[in-house]
Amino acid sequence: MTIKEMAENCGWKLLAGEEGTDAQVDGCYIGDLLSWVMARALSGNVWLTVMGNVNAIAVAALTDVAGIVLAEDAALDEAAKNRAELQGIPVYTCPENLYETALKVAGQLGQGNG
Numbered sequence: 001m002t003i004k005e006m007a008e009n010c011g012w013k014l015l016a017g018e019e020g021t022d023a024q025v026d027g028c029y030i031g032d033l034l035s036w037v038m039a040r041a042l043s044g045n046v047w048l049t050v051m052g053n054v055n056a057i058a059v060a061a062l063t064d065v066a067g068i069v070l071a072e073d074a075a076l077d078e079a080a081k082n083r084a085e086l087q088g089i090p091v092y093t094c095p096e097n098l099y100e101t102a103l104k105v106a107g108q109l110g111q112g113n114g
Contacts, residue, residue, distance in 0.1 A: 001025055001108060003046060003067040003090055010104045012069060012092035016081045019088035023066035028105045030098050034059050041065050046105055048098050052076035052091070057083040067091065071098045 004021035007014065014021070029041040030048045034055055041047055043064035049056060052075050060068055067090035070076060076084070076091055084091045094101055 003092075006046065006105070006108050007069075007090075007092050009108055010094065010101075012094045015070070015076045015091045015093055016084035017067065017088055017090040019085075020067065020090045023090065025066045025105075025109070027109070028102055029065070030102055038062055048101050048105070050074035050098075052080055054079045054083050056080060057087065057089055057091075060084075060089045061087050069094060069101060071096060071101045 003023050003025050006025050024044055025046045026044040027042060029045040031037045032049050032051050038059050041063040045065045047060060047065045047068045048071055049068060050071055052070050056068060057080050070093045073093055073095050
């Protein structure tokens with residue numbers, strides 16, 4: 001499933017990086033400590049966080065995640081938006097908290113009841 005398809009199914013709103021929305025999602029990683037995410041998120045994961053700054057975009061590029069979802073309507077700052085557009089890293093927002101968002105992702109991947 002692409003991150004675009006997942007986003008449509010989950011009701012996420014695209015904030016930046018439309019060019020990368022055909023990326024395939026095969027898992028999920030949740031975290032806000034960037035060094036921790038950098039060491040553990042896998043290529044193809046959708047990364048759930050509240051970190052909407054340019055450093056999060058850099059970590060997404062390094063880990064080759066499928067995209068970022070900012071839970072609880074967390075903001076994406078302008079520098080991060082510009083970098084995400086430049087690098088084709090999709091960034092979405094949603095009103096749900098990280099737990100609720102993870103349940104939706106698991107449901108989309110056939111791994112839960114979300």
